[in-house]
Amino acid sequence: MGTAFFDAKDTQVAEPLSDGDTVTPVTGPDDTKGRLRRAAMLQALAAAVWIPQAGLLAVSVSRIADGGGIRDVLWSALGILVLGFARSCLDAAGGRLAFQVARGELSRRRQIAAAALSMSSPIDRGRPASGKAASVLGEQAELIVPYLARFQPARMKATLVPLVILAFILPVSWIATLVLLFAAPLIPIFMALVGWRAQAASEKQLVATGGLNSFLLDRLRGLATIRALDAVDATALRLRSEAESLRARTMAVLKIAFLSSAVLELFAALGVAMIAVYVGFSLLGEIRFGTWVGRLDLTEGLFILLLAPAFFEPLRELSAVWHDRAAGEAALKALDALAAGGLSIQGTAEVEPAASAVVEAPAIRLENVDFRYNAAEPLILEGFNLDIAAGEHLALLGASGSGKSTLLSLISGLTPCTGGRIVIGGIELADDTAAVLRASMAWIGQRPHIFAGTIAGNIALGRPGILSGDVTDALGAARLGKVATAYGNQPLGEGGIGLSGGEALRLAIARAACNPRLRIILADEPTAHLDAATAAEVAESLLSLSRGRTLIVATHDPLLAARMHRAMRVDADIVMREAAE
DSSP: OOOOOOOGGGGSOOOOOOOSSOOOOOOOHHHHHHHHHHHHHHHHHHHHTHHHHHHHHHHHHHHHHTTOOHHHHHHHHHHHHHHHHHHHHHHHHHHHHHHHHHHHHHHHHHHHHHHHHHTBOTTOTTOOOHHHHHHHHHTGGGGHHHIIIIIHHHHHHHHHHHHHHHHHHTTTBHHHHHHHHHHHHHHHHHHHHHHHHHHHHHHHHHHHHHHHHHHHHHHHHTHHHHHHTTOHHHHHHHHHHHHHHHHHHHHHHHHHHHHHHHHHHHHHHHHHHHHHHHHHHHHHTSOOOSBSSSOOOHHHHHHHHHHHHHHHHHHHHHHHTHHHHHHHHHHHHHHHHHHHOSSBOSOOSOOOTTOOSOSSOOOEEEEEEEEOSSTTSOOSEEEEEEEEOTTOEEEEEOOTTSSHHHHHHHHHTSSOOSEEEEEETTEEOOTTTHHHHHTTEEEEOSSOOOOSBOHHHHHHTTOTTOOHHHHHHHHHHTTOHHHHHHHTTOOBOTTSTTOOHHHHHHHHHHHHHTOTTOOEEEEESTTTTOOHHHHHHHHHHHHHHTTTSEEEEEOSOHHHHHTSSEEEETTTTEEEEOOOO
């Protein structure tokens, strides 16, 4: 954890990610379902308009066959044209509404997931890798749009339109109805069987995609280390293996998608062929049964033939978007997993940035504090008690994993206690107070994050009210003036490229010094991985900044611990008092 300071504005929920060129209001799930239902009804109504069109077309052809002229079919042709225009308008309106609703639901889901990630505690062991989270939010989440905009309306059309068509065919020919009823159920049965396999394959593909993105991001961050260890070839082989695994999973999904289309086309073709054979032989007089009265005439035969392909059309459309269902549901599960989160940061309520609940260096008290990472794990801290006097400098000693960094995280509200309570300056740390209490804190970690930009910009961090003179004073307090002069306005690289480890830590100290409300300093191994001379300089800057403030340092450095007012071993729960030098 390398955050250099805390501010109330850090607790605000992140803005939703951009969804492209369409801006749709974010609505609730109930409203989304209702609007999707309306969109599907419009598209189903558009498909049902073909029934009167087919009737008019059959009548027109029959009249022409009986020797009629243009006048006999003029009104029928006009009716077909008007109905065609209405059908196009209804289908376009339904498709547009479904797309807008799908984009709105995507925005809502993304906002929830992004907010959960932004409030996720940095010590949450279940927190997803940044590469995987970015893949889910930026790439995989887009699969929700075709699932909602195409599959959901197609499913309703496949449910309603064939039934309506059967209702019009049944009064004409009962045998044609039986043929369609026999062919139709086989399609969803086989598609369901194929669909279960498709969903499992899509979920595996999404996992492989997220894993590959996470692998790439991790290796890009560690390129220098990979070169230093001469592991370039091994990394390339691992990358090739991951890419080949993703390719195989993608091809498996495509194979299943083609299989579902083949199943539908087979049964649809058989159904239409059987209808055509029956109508043809009936018109020739070879078949004299299948109707309620008499035999089929040309108008009735054409009407049935025109409706038979339309009967299978919604099912064919459903088959075309069946893969969207599998991919969309897998993407929804991935987003829901991000939104579920785990340990979260305390203090999610928005507060006025200028507000501060602490005006002087406060005392800190931990009362019977319990903590565990999740319910399945044992307690890391159990019944822990600690009193830190106002303005006291405390060193937390102990083996790695003993809970030193966890204690700092609990005091800063980066994660809530499992049990007990923490009181800072007489105010209990809770969701409604954490943000204002954190505004008076600074966190100095082992590896502070340095943004691409100037040194002055990395110190001010865009905080309101910080002037250039404040930045200059902070540089002096952190003994970073010479480095700042050498760089001037030259930008640093992302991640602090251009700065040494000691300079990056002093920059974090300068960030803290720029906070006018600073009363509490939390330092996690500030001298780790530094040579003796650099560690001494960092320690001197840290102690200079902490005069008149409460300082808590988690460290393995005995020299730094010796300069604190008090040192405490966390692992043995033994308090060791040492005089400050």
